[in-house]
Amino acid sequence: EVQLVESGGGLVQPGGSLRLSCIASGFTFTNYWVHWVRQTPGKGLVWVSRINIDGSSTVYADSVRGRFTISRDNAQNALYLQMNSLRVEDTAVYYCTRGPPDYSSFDSWGQGTLVTVSS
C-alpha cells in the first residue's frame, strides 16, 4: 500500500522556523518526483515546491522562494521542507504528494500536517 506520512507541524511564532518531514512507503521512492502542497483552512490548494528524483533540481512558488527549502533523502525514503522566516500567511495544512518525473498530477497524498504561525 502506498503511504506518505507527514510530521513536524505545530505552532510557531512569526519569523520562526519549522521542518516538515514526509516518510514514503509501499512504492519505489526513487521513481517519483515529490511535492509539497498546502491548504489554508477552509480555502483552496496551493502548490509550494517540488524536487526531482536525485535532488538536483528544485522549484518553488514565488510566495516561499528564499524562505523554504525542499530536500529528500532517498536512502530513508524521506522528503523534507525546511521553513524559515515564517509568516502568518504560511498557516496551512501541508501535504506531501508524489508524481511521475516531469510535470504531473498527484496520485497519492499524505494525510497532511498543520502549521500554525501566530504570536
Added chain:
Amino acid sequence: DIQMTQSPSTLSASVGDRVTITCRASQSIKSWLAWYQQKPGKAPNLLIYKASSLQSGVPSRFSGSGSGAEFTLTISSLQPDDFATYYCQQYSSNPLTFGGGTKVEIK
C-alpha cells in the same frame, strides 16, 4: 502563472442527477489537467488525469473532457458518496496551479 477558474463555486444537486463542473485556464494547457475530489478533513483524491483518463479505482460515473483552455468534469449519476469539493489542477507549466474548487452540496 496560469490561472485556473472553476464554475460554479457551489452546486446543489440530488442523488441521481447529472452534474457538470467547468474549469477554464488562462492560456492553453493542452490536455495537462487533473481533477481531484476532497472530503472534509481528508487529502484530495485524484479522479482524472490528462483531462480525460480515469484514475485506477475511480468509479466510471466520473468522466473528464476538454483540451486547450476549457475542461469539464461530469458525474453521470450523483451518488451519496460524491458530495464533496472538486478541484482542477494544471500541470502544463510551473507553478502548478489549482482551481478555486466547486463544492457539491445536497439539494
